[in-house]
Amino acid sequence: MKKIKIYLLVFVLFAGGISCKKSFLDETPLDFLSTSNAFKTAADFNASVYNMFRLVREEFYTLNDNTTYDYQYRTDLAIDAAAAVPNLVGDFTPTNGNRTGHWTRLYKIIAEANTVISRVPSSDMTDTDKKIFEGKGRFFRALGYRTLAYMWGGVPLSLEETTAPRVDFVRATKAEVLAQCILDLEFAAANIPSIGLASYKDGDLSREAATHLLSEVYLAAGQFQKAVDAATAVISSGNLNLMTGRFGSMSTGPNANPGDVYSDMFRVGNQNRSKGNREGILVVQIEANNPGGAGATNLGFANAGGYCMERVHVPLTRDANLNGVAYFRWPAGDYSSGGRGVGFMGPSYWFQDSVWRNSGTDIRNANHNFVRKFKVTNPANPMFGQDLDFYNLPAGTRGTSNAVLVSGRPSRALYAFQAKATTPYQHPQELLDPVNRPWPYSLKDGAAFTFRDEYMFRLAETYLIRAEAYLGLNNTGLAAADINMVRARSSATPVLPAEVNIDYILDERMRELGVEEKRMLTLDRLGKWYDRVVKCNPYYAAQADPKYNLWPIPQSVIEANREAVITQNPGYN
DSSP states (O other): OHHHHHHHHHHHHHHHHHHTSGGGGOOOOSOOOOTTTSSOSHHHHHHHHHHHHHHHHIIIIISBSSGGGGGTTTSSSEEETTOSSOOHHHHTSTTOHHHHHHHHHHHHHHHHHHHHHHHSTTSSSOHHHHHHHHHHHHHHHHHHHHHHHHHHSSOOOOOSOOOSOOOOOOOOOHHHHHHHHHHHHHHHHHHSOOTTSTTOOTTOOOHHHHHHHHHHHHHHTTOHHHHHHHHHHHHTSSSOOOOOSOOSTTSSSTTOSSOOHHHHTTSTTOSSGGGTOOSEEEEEOOOTTSTTSSOOSOOSSOOBSSOOHHHHHSOOGGGOEETTEESSOSSBSSTTTTBTOOOOEEEOHHHHTGGGTTOTTOGGGSTTTEEOEEEOOOTTSTTTTSEEETTSOOTTEEOGGGOBOOTTOOBTTBOOEEGGGSOTTOSOGGGBOTTTSOSTTBBOTTOOSOOSOEEEEEHHHHHHHHHHHHHHTTOHHHHHHHHHHHHHHTTOOOOOGGGOSHHHHHHHHHHHHGGGSOHHHHHHHHTOHHHHHHHHOHHHHTTOOGGGGSOOOOHHHHHHOTTSOOOOOTTOO
């Protein structure tokens, strides 16, 4: 025992002596992350690519229920159903926070892409992987600059990683910006693997996605034959085709009818290649209850962080009533309630009515795809079990704030809406609320996201891009043939070559893509915003101004650029 005590004393003294030395506290890290070693392996670059996907998803889909829809509001497609009159002067001012936000987020995507592109040469990757990741970086850079060029025209071009603040930017011309996009997308199309490979993963970039976007940018640059060639490369790749027969979830079973191949395209789980969909080219991944999936179901009020198309586009049917008695038990995941919509973004008359004149057997206009008749679900209402026809409303029908509803006139409480904005009978189980709301398919207040993957590019649009390119080449015969490929899938009457012009193509895009399309980009790409709004949307027409074909450069950007001049777009103060 005495020896043990002595040994313990020696040990304590020895340890204490060491602990008094400063060197004992010095740390020798086995590894650390810094700007010099953050981009070495394919896994490192993948992390940045995933972040760019996140940034793109936020900008175009999931940021909130307001700014994301700047790509649809103020166009020929939609109206603000919650406002009696628009405020285009305020919406298009250089100090508008939404415009500044888009500018900032798009340049963030570009900055991240520049970092990836700049770091590829010094990485430890194979030469093949280096080209793939450079191609992915170039795709995202082109996507950001293409969007900026369409909406603002010429913008500052920055093609290097930013490592220090800069206040000396100047605007490149729109032609220069588009030329850079083309260079980037040509590289991406040549080096990113094909969607047809067994190694392709849902939601990833592909050669076909890069080529689809390249075709669109060729159009913007007026290079019509190259646009045809690029679109043809996608269409003829052998890896993609239009879906023409019923498929996927809900194509059979009790909720299969009403239904068709067009409605199947937007059923939950049907968008990705792994599920048999060969039309999707680039599909934005949105997953319920998956961290980072932009589909949380535990929110008390779902208006940010997910795809809010259901909330924004579906009318607030809760408020529709007959002599004070509600027509519907709301909210519910059926066609009548449409989920938990709040009636912000209604259809323009053009979208609701005009483009569907003489539509005949076009399945895209069937009631289960474009809802105009609403099954009355409140047993206390005299019309229980009958259809409430939006175009033939009973006397005594009122809506939000007890306003009298007029047949066929969009109001916040009731308007025709595209069913693809929601997911009838397919809301996540966690959002069903049979205890507190004891009616079929009842929902919690945390509903209102569209819990489904979303198409950014799909093959039907590729056909319409090629049709537009053929029109640019004055070949209306081939343009009509491509349009009719899309129309045939929907059992629509073929268009004749003599009927094809740019307005017809824009109408066909509206029929096929509808609220799925980022309509502002299409109109701004063509310089047709003013013409189409005046022609198609009386809600905005009175305040329309040709200068709105381009957005104003954010004033904060102009003022922060102290060592050079960024000129404002014409007409803006």
